[in-house]
Amino acid sequence: MALPTGETIGILADNLRLRNSVLPIPGKNATRWAGGLGIPRGGETVLYTGMMYQLIPYIEAVNKSQEKIEDTWLVNFIKVGRLMNRVINISGFMGRPSKSLQADYNKMLANIARLLRQAGVEFGYLYEDELYSGALIYDLGMDDVLAAHAQKVYAIFKKYGVKNLITVDPHTTNMLRSVYPALIKGYDLKVKSYLEVLVERDIKPKHSLGAEVAIHDSCVYARYENVLNEQRTLLAGAGVKVSEPPGAGLFTHCCGGPAESLFPKKAKQKARERVEQIKSVAQNGVTMCPICFVNLQKAARGEIKLDDISNYLVRAYL
Amino acid sequence: MAQVNPEFIDEVKRPGEFNASACMNCGVCTAVCEMGIELLPRKLFRYVLLGIKDKVLENTETIYSCLLCKMCEVNCPANVHIAENVRSLRYYINKKVYNL
Numbered sequence: 439m440a441l442p443t444g445e446t447i448g449i450l451a452d453n454l455r456l457r458n459s460v461l462p463i464p465g466k467n468a469t470r471w472a473g474g475l476g477i478p479r480g481g482e483t484v485l486y487t488g489m490m491y492q493l494i495p496y497i498e499a500v501n502k503s504q505e506k507i508e509d510t511w512l513v514n515f516i517k518v519g520r521l522m523n524r525v526i527n528i529s530g531f532m533g534r535p536s537k538s539l540q541a542d543y544n545k546m547l548a549n550i551a552r553l554l555r556q557a558g559v560e561f562g563y564l565y566e567d568e569l570y571s572g573a574l575i576y577d578l579g580m581d582d583v584l585a586a587h588a589q590k591v592y593a594i595f596k597k598y599g600v601k602n603l604i605t606v607d608p609h610t611t612n613m614l615r616s617v618y619p620a621l622i623k624g625y626d627l628k629v630k631s632y633l634e635v636l637v638e639r640d641i642k643p644k645h646s647l648g649a650e651v652a653i654h655d656s657c658v659y660a661r662y663e664n665v666l667n668e669q670r671t672l673l674a675g676a677g678v679k680v681s682e683p684p685g686a687g688l689f690t691h692c693c694g695g696p697a698e699s700l701f702p703k704k705a706k707q708k709a710r711e712r713v714e715q716i717k718s719v720a721q722n723g724v725t726m727c728p729i730c731f732v733n734l735q736k737a738a739r740g741e742i743k744l745d746d747i748s749n750y751l752v753r754a755y756l
Numbered sequence: 757m758a759q760v761n762p763e764f765i766d767e768v769k770r771p772g773e774f775n776a777s778a779c780m781n782c783g784v785c786t787a788v789c790e791m792g793i794e795l796l797p798r799k800l801f802r803y804v805l806l807g808i809k810d811k812v813l814e815n816t817e818t819i820y821s822c823l824l825c826k827m828c829e830v831n832c833p834a835n836v837h838i839a840e841n842v843r844s845l846r847y848y849i850n851k852k853v854y855n856l
Contacts, residue, residue, distance in 0.1 A: 443820050444854030451856060577824055579846025580856065657825040692790045692825040700820050708790065708823070 441504060443700055445516045449523050450699065451580045454587055459489060460574050461496045461529050465566035468492045471544035472563055475551055480598035481562030485551060485632075488610030489570040491543040491728045497698070498732060499533030505702045543728065549748035550606050550632050556756055557639035561604060567594055573609040576617055577696060588621045595627060603629045608658035608665070608727045616662065631659070633668040633726065636751070643754045646677030651750070652720035652742075653680050654712065654734060655690035656727040669726055669747060676754030681719040691715060694737075695729035709737035717742050724750060764807040767848065774844040776801035778834040785828035785838060793818055797828060797838050804845070812845070813853065819845050 450460045468489060477485070507513055519528050554561060569591045572584045595603070605611040608631070615629035630638075651673070659665035666687055673680050685691035694708025713734055716723040723744045725731040735744045768774050779801055789796050795818050803811040812819075822842045829838040850856040 443816065444850070444856065447850060447854065448856055577843070578820075579843045579848075579850050581843075581847055657823070657827070661826040661830050688830060689827070692823045692827070694823070696823040696825070697791075697821060701817075704791065704821060 441507075441513055441700060441702075442516050445520045446700055447578050447580065448520050449516075449528070450578065451575055451583045452520070452524055453527070453529070454570070454572060454575050454580075455583050456524070457527060458587070458590065459493070459570040461493055461500060462527050463489065463492055463496060467535075467540065468568070469563075469565045470540075471547040472551070472565065475548060477551060477561070477563040479562055479565055480600070481560070482599060483559070483561045483602040483604065484595075484598070484600050485554065485561045485563050485606070486603045486610065486614065487547055487563075487568060487606050488573070488613070489568065490573070490607040490610055491547050492540075493570070494543055494728045494732050495535035495539040496529070498539060499535045500529055501698060501702055503532040509703075546728070546746045546748045547606065549746075549752040553636060553641065553748065553751055553755055554604065554632060557636050557641040559604070559635060559639060562598075564594065564598060567598075569594060571610045571613040573613050574699060576613060578699075584617075585621050588618050592618065592622050592625065592627075601626075601628065603627050604635055605629060605631050607729075608656040608663060609729070611665070612658050612662045631663070631665055631668070633665060633672060633747075636755075637668045637671050641672075641675075641755050643675045643677065644756065645754050647750065647754050648677050649722065649750070650679040650681060650720055651722040651724045651745075652683045652716045653686060654683070654693065654716060654723055654725050654730055654744075655686060656725070656730055657690060657692050659726060660688055660690045669724075672751055672755075673724065673747070676750055678724075678750060678754075680724075683715040683719045685715060693725075693727075693730040693733040695727075695733040698729075698733065705733060706737060709733040713737045713742065716744075758808045759810060761807040761809045764809045764812075765804060767852070768804055768844055770844060770847065774804065774841050776805055776836050776838075776841055779805075779836050780834050782833060784831050784833065785836075788827050788831050790823055790825050790827050791821055793821060796822055797842060800845075801836075801838075801841060804841075813849070816849055816853065819849065 694705040698705040
């Protein structure tokens with residue numbers, strides 16, 4: 439028996455409405471990546487993580503539980519779970535995030551902040567006041583819940599006098615740059631991905647990595663936000679030879695991640711197909727979206743080495 | 757026999773959203789579908805346009821299986837906003853079927 443779609447969406451939407459995130463994260467865990475970096479609070483230009491990187495270890499923990507109960511009689515309890523979740527956050531009982539995974543994702547965010555600094559960008563961060571963008575709820579078609587949440591997110595930017603947002607992942611870039619303007623009257627924030635900012639600032643490499651990687655483009659960067667050249671420019675500058683797998687660039691194939699919340703098995707199958715394509719051109723793969731990274735890494739089963747683009751860039755440009 | 761409901765399209769449609777009338781039924785979208793689902797999106801949209809509500813509601817799993825990756829959309833010769841149409845169907849189902 440598949441996971442009950444309506445109840446699962448209901449839990450995620452209730453969480454966003456009641457707790458400002460599809461999976462609530464303790465504030466100290468969401469902001470730990472910035473420890474020791476001395477990033478000022480607020481400012482006209484802020485690095486907006488949108489919580490995507492921080493959420494992945496939590497999503498992973500919950501998905502492990504989902505995979506165990508998918509196709510079993512236990513799915514019947516999800517209906518009860520939704521009722522309980524309105525009172526108490528049940529995702530906290532569905533699995534603990536792995537410490538090592540949290541450390542990996544925190545490192546990626548710290549990399550991005552250090553790269554921006556190296557490129558001469560002055561930026562702040564909203565720390566525990568930063569909210570999730572609502573990307574998953576948008577995909578699931580819960581537009582009324584998203585519209586209310588977007589107003590909360592925008593109000594926080596306004597409270598801090600933010601004018602420019604630097605985003606770190608494709609889904610948050612799309613939400614803030616292309617979805618929010620249709621939801622919020624008078625929306626006036628300028629939004630750029632850190633990849634775009636680094637290219638715009640003409641960041642100069644200090645080392646040549648002499649590596650070869652297969653690039654896995656994000657569907658959202660490629661087909662929603664037209665971010666296709668920046669990642670290639672930065673990798674070329676880093677001395678990385680980029681191999682294009684079957685289905686790359688504008689026609690990139692998907693990692694399967696968007697199906698994960700409702701159909702974990704379908705997501706896994708799609709990710710495995712993509713790993714085979716990456717494997718056909720190189721033994722190392724590079725991603726630029728935390729969802730792509732986690733899905734492909736799981737499906738790769740150690741047969742290829744995948745890494746987030748920030749881990750390559752930080753070695754070459756710092 | 758399928759029951760046709762001419763008002764179904766208006767139920768699904770939100771202002772400026774669900775619009776598949778430009779679809780020529782060429783099948784490119786289905787051929788390139790990342791999930792390899794034969795119903796997505798051409799047949800599904802045809803059911804909506806024809807008002808065959810039961811067929812749409814029989815296929816809710818398919819509607820939520822779409823990755824919204826836009827591989828179909830970028831290949832569509834009629835420039836149909838496929839991903840937005842799928843999201844509109846989800847919005848409709850969330851409201852009318854799941855009471856969310």
